[in-house]
Amino acid sequence: METNKRVWIGFGLSVGLIGIFLLTVDVPRMFDSIISANYWYMVPAIVLYFVSIWFRTLRWRSLLSDIKSIAATRLYPVVVIGYMANNILPMRIGELARSYYLAKRERVSTASVFTTIFVERLLDALTLLFFVSLVSIFLPLEEIFQGLSELSGLNVTFLATITSLPFIVVFGILIVFSIYTDRVQSYAMTLSKLLPRRVGIGIIGVSNRILIALIPLRKPFVLLKVFLLSVPIWLFEVGLFISIALSFGFQDLYDNYWLMVLGLILVTAIANIGSSIPAAPGGLGLFEIIARETLVLLPYLDIDRSLAGAYVLIVHSALMLPIILLGQALLIGQNVNLGSLLPSNRLDLAKPAQIQEADIVDDGEYRT
DSSP states (O other), rough: HHHHHHHHHHHHHHHHHHHHHHHSHHHHHHHHHHHHHHHGHHHHHHHHHHHHHHHHHHHHHHHTTTTTTOOOOHHHHHHHHHHHHHSSSSSSSSHHHHHHHHHHHHHHOOHHHHHHHHHHHHHHHHHHHHHHHHHTOOOOOHHHHHHHHHHHHHHHHHHHHHHHHHHHHHHHHHHHHHHHHHHHHHHHHHHHHHHHHHHHHHHHHHHHHHHHHHHHOOOHHHHHEEEEEEHHHHHHHHHHHHHHHTTGGGTTOOHHHHHHHHHHHHHHHHHHTTSSOOOOOGGTHHHHHHHHHHHHHOOOOEEEEEEEEHHHOOOOOOHHHHHHHHHHHHHHTTTTTTTGGGGTTTOOTOOOOHHHHHHOOOSSSSOO
């Protein structure tokens, strides 16, 4: 029931945001731009995106190393299915589906796997913030942030703070937890004694599984490795943005090709950070609005909302549709029903009593 409620809220939000997107653009001109684009550039764009998914798989394998060593070729389908679920379901339910699917198949803790995915999301945000910092050396960003501030109705400083500081603080806290595991376990034990026994046991078990998943964060070499793997993930996705920009003739709008590249790095970063809020499926609606407005506000470029709107619609389609099709094909090939991976059917991480049955065993083995 609760999952169904979240689904409807997510879809309702998506419909509302798409409505705002269409009401703030010249729709006939936008579709004229879509029709006139050169779609041969879609082929390399999609290839680049699937390469970025491969690097995501390699990074996830590193984060899972202290839970279980799993071949990247076995992880890749799980990553694809998880992203497919995120693109068709709201509230990032696909992250839970990916966690449960891997936990069931590899007989590991769902809570541990979900923690590694949470770390992934923080790494993505930090990498994109790093990209924004680099671009700011070469492009003036004041006008962009001022425009996004007016769009959101938030003060520029406050907007910059809420889109960057939480990721940095939370990642720092996780590193501290990974270093001081004994102290964290002691606090969990103290808290468990204040709660009903079944709930307390659940908290202890889940906290232990989470701390196991955080072990890589206290290893400097592994931490450096996952950061370095995060860079090509987003560079290949930027490649998708650039390839589709060529299909719309953006190269003819710039005097300098590298200014276009820098601008699209910025669009990629801001659109993905801004649409990372767990709400609509695949960030649908929010991604379009943020990416379009960032593109319109880019310095050294005079692009209208109709062309920008056409561009971001095709970009988001390239990010969503191929992964959905491949994910569905993998589910069919493995005879798995997506519904069986949803938390309401198997495991609700918000309920310690259910977690106890799946995650807590004294000998460290996963119990089905």
